[in-house]
Amino acid sequence: SYLDVHGDAFMFNETRENDEFQKKLDEELEWVKRTHTAVGEGIEVYFNLLTLSDDELSRMAVPYVLARFPEYRDKIVPRLRLLLPHEPNRLIRASLILAMSFLIEDKTLTDYFEPYLAPDEDLIVRACSAMASARIARSSTPLRVVRLLIELLKHSSAIDEEYEQLTWSEGD
Secondary structure, three states: OHHHHHOOOHHHOOOOOOHHHHHHHHHHHHHHHHHHHHHHHOHHHHHHHHHHOOOHHHHHHHHHHHOOOHHHHHHHHHHHHHHHHHOOOHHHHHHHHHHHHHHOOOHHHHHHHHHHHOOOOOHHHHHHHHHHHHHHHHHHOOHHHHHHHHHHHHHHHHHHHHHOOOOOOOOO
């Protein structure tokens, strides 16, 4: 919702407290809720796009969309896990990993990403796997993952170039 995100801006100082502002905000939040519900009901469409489309940009964007539906994590994560080892495109693999990192809550499940931390794996996939492991494990992040993240900083310009191609990139 525009007002939900920008309602604190100075341009709304005089109207923020009035009933019309609140009515418009409530209306926008209802639109957000309805949109989320409608997109969530179409999750199968996104999985079809991910598995059947030849358009790599669309396929790369699908995990980003799916990650916005934690209420369907039990349906989404197992399917992404099945797709991940068979995905030939490194950027799509990285996107699948990042999506799972936003959906997995159990700190013990960082082992999902272990194979993608290997030195022979593509740099962007290793970086996203390390970020995913750290995001899930938080203060329990294994030392080898912390070391890898530090090591990857040496290659930050190469990683940045590839990360910017991902749907997840929202700037720097």
